[in-house]
Amino acid sequence: MTVSHDEHERSLVFAEIALSQIRALSQLATPRNFELWYNYASGYNLSLNQVINRTLEQKGSLSEEDVEQIYNTYIAPGRASERIESVGSRVLDEIRQVLDMIDAASGSATNYSESLADASQKLESALDRDTLRAVIDRLLDGAKQMEVNNRALEERLSASRQEIEQLQQSLEVMRTESLTDPLTTLSNRKYFDTALVRAVAEALQKSEPLSLLMTDIDHFKSFNDRFGHLTGDQVLRLVAISVKQNTKGKDIAARYGGEEFVVALPNTPLRSASVVADYIRRAVMAKELLRRSSGERLGRITISVGVAVLQPSDTPQSLLERADACLYAAKRSGRNRVICESDPEAAETSLTRVA
Secondary structure, three states: OOOHHHHHHHHHHHHHHEEEEEHHHHOOOHHHHHHHHHHHHHOHHHHHHHHHHHHHHHHHOOOOOHHHHHHHHHHHHHHHHHHHHHHHHHHHHHHHHHHHHHHHHHHHHHHHHHHHHHHHHHHOOOOHHHHHHHHHHHHHHHHHHHHHHHHHHHHHHHHHHHHHHHHHHHHHHHHHOOOOOOOOOOOOOOHHHHOOOOOOOOHHOOOEEEEEEEEEOHHHHHHHHHHHHHHHHHHHHHHHHHHHHHHOOOEEEEEEEEEEEEEEEOOOOHHHHHHHHHHHHHHHHHHHEEEEOOOEEEHHHHHHHEEEEEOOOHHHHHHHHHHHHHHHHHHOOOOOEEEEOOOHHHHHHHHHHHO
């Protein structure tokens, strides 16, 4: 593909802007960071530029968590869509080729039928052995050709079936990847938001309880700044493992963004959900972190958890907001604890916020 001089120059300008942003913010020149800033420089993704500008105005810089969340929200879904579209095109192309071959086979069958009809007429009027032999030879040749055509069609159909099955598997993998947080392998926010809408609707329809846990790692930023992002990633995976170990069945667990995790517990009342939350909190606190490179003990981490239960008038958003308010109460009350909305601390926090 030939690229015009203007397009070449424009791409170089975008690349230079991307690198200058990476330098200015002292970020690592990783492919992900470069792609983020290249998209920013191009200006084609207006929503991405708006959230970056807003974050820079508020914080003055972009942390690794900010970059990861922005990338996963505004760039990664587009890449997944492009990959899905590419695989979908390949499936359609494969189906198109099979249909063409079936059309060709259908034409051969029509010709063979016409040949049989013609041979039948000649057999009726045949008066000598040579004429009969010629008709029979023609029928045999036609039958052999049909056999060859049918075998080729069977082989092509078999190959196409395998190809389409592999493409379907690829689509399923990509669909799963697009809904999974790559670092923790928990569901991502995109999946959770959709799943929560379904869970709320089902709980209201069946008049069943639905509880929501919102979890945040205590002092994560200072821990991350002190020991580095690789160790910070280890912390996130540790919390994710504790969440997985204490959820099951229809429970919906996800990394909601940064150091926040959420768990929806269908058919679970508030107090039972509070017990699950405390199991997760204790599981996290029981694990001691080690620096992989040196074996140095880095201490233990803790989490705070807020727990809310669905009310008849709730929407998914209002349920999330109440769980978040309980999480805020847990932080405000000293961290490393579980606060559910029936606890006095939650009420105090609500009054404080209103005031």
